[in-house]
């Protein structure tokens with residue numbers, strides 16, 4: 001079976017690498033020549049633990065190849081996975097241009113019957129349109145079927161999430177499509193949920209939006225905890241023992257970011273509206289997240305009469321630890337607002353600084369350690385809970401900062417530890433600690 005994967009981002013590349021790891025022959029196609037050159041050398045263009053090793057091992061074994069030559073790749077493919085981006089349009093709807101560009105390339109070049117599998121997150125009904133498009137536009141006399149196979153990996157754990165996935169969702173309209181995908185996934189030994197294409201598309205959005213809802217719910221509870229004197233970390237712990245609630249995604253903070261929750265909540269909300277229905281819970285999820293993002297910035301503005309001329313240490317830039325991805329990272333709009341206020345920003349992130357430099361090349365100063373960031377700072381923001389940051393002793397803030405005032409957007413420190421420290425500490429859903437020397 002010849003498998004081709006279109007798009008070598010977080011989803012496409014990890015999918016291709018893992019399919020080859022379980023023994024399939026895979027060709028990964030991208031339009032970005034520089035990415036392809038890198039991958040051919042066994043270097044991953046994205047930061048994802050374990051990926052470099054998989055690329056090198058399977059490329060050397062002749063099971064995994066990379067190319068920009070989509071014509072040859074699609075010509076004799078048995079299965080083509082589409083893993084290109086489906087970013088947000090200005091109105092919140094999903095932009096399907098990249099998906100249909102790939103479809104046009106497949107239709108133009110495919111010379112034998114094949115199964116096209118949509119892995120990208122796409123609005124309900126898209127797979128039907130993709131199949132219609134391919135059948136209408138196929139240049140050669142071939143039979144092309146389409147299946148939905150949404151992806152559930154999270155960045156930073158993408159390889160493990162794929163090799164040991166909790167479930168594989170397959171949305172099909174024919175036994176042949178089901179059989180082909182069962183053959184692809186046979187070697188993974190994971191539970192397979194088979195449904196129709198529209199339900200599979202909905203499973204993806206419903207899963208992401210439910211997780212986003214859980215976070216926004218906890219953030220609202222956190223905000224209310226502050227008002228009534230409860231502690232959200234204890235509240236989450238107390239809730240988590242109930243298996244109906246579970247112990248995941250109860251972490252309050254400055255809101256969810258990343259390339260998916262923000263866009264997938266908006267896309268489903270948009271789609272519902274377009275169908276004459278309002279998803280009220282999703283609307284609230286989006287609104288809460290939007291507000292939560294600036295929560296600590298607003299507090300800092302209140303705390304200091306002005307932020308103008310103050311030295312602000314920023315610890316953590318990526319949307320979460322374990323990734324170099326900055327898409328929808330709360331650090332970006334917060335840094336922008338700090339700069340608008342005239343603050344002097346010094347930032348540190350273990351892997352995200354190169355990408356951040358593309359957005360703020362010279363407006364802020366970048367340093368190589370958390371300690372350098374904190375030196376002589378008037379206040380500090382924590383935007384990402386990297387281990388390097390969480391493990392910094394509170395005495396480091398107290399000793400290095402001009403005034404050790406911390407705004408922790410990820411609740412990195414235990415309140416009991418901050419109580420014993422010499423810092424002023426503001427976090428989310430917990431009491432403020434005012435122990436400054």
Ligand SMILES: NC(=O)C1=CN([C@@H]2O[C@H](COP(=O)(O)OP(=O)(O)OC[C@H]3O[C@@H](n4cnc5c(N)ncnc54)[C@H](O)[C@@H]3O)[C@@H](O)[C@H]2O)C=CC1
Pocket residue numbers: 006007008009010011012029030031032035083084085086098101102105119120121122151152153154155259260
């Ligand atoms: N990033 C994530 O953790 C997850 C993403 N998804 C979904 O998967 C899809 C892909 O997301 P990412 O991997 O993050 O995207 P990405 O933006 O990291 O990568 C997309 C890749 O597709 C390439 N590309 C664009 N047009 C192409 C074409 N015609 N032929 C070949 N390659 C082409 C781009 O050069 C780029 O390398 C999206 O729909 C996303 O919602 C789903 C689950 C997890």
Ligand SMILES: O=C(O)[C@H]1O[C@H](OP(=O)(O)OP(=O)(O)OC[C@H]2O[C@@H](n3ccc(=O)[nH]c3=O)[C@H](O)[C@@H]2O)[C@H](O)[C@@H](O)[C@@H]1O
Pocket residue numbers: 121151152153154155156208211215248249250251252253254255256257258259260261319320
């Ligand atoms: O469709 C997608 O792209 C993926 O989106 C998320 O994965 P990801 O965006 O990589 O990261 P998460 O670990 O889910 O975190 C997303 C955001 O939520 C925040 N978060 C997460 C958990 C929590 O308890 N609280 C919280 O604020 C994180 O800080 C981060 O900003 C989902 O977890 C994946 O299952 C899904 O496949």
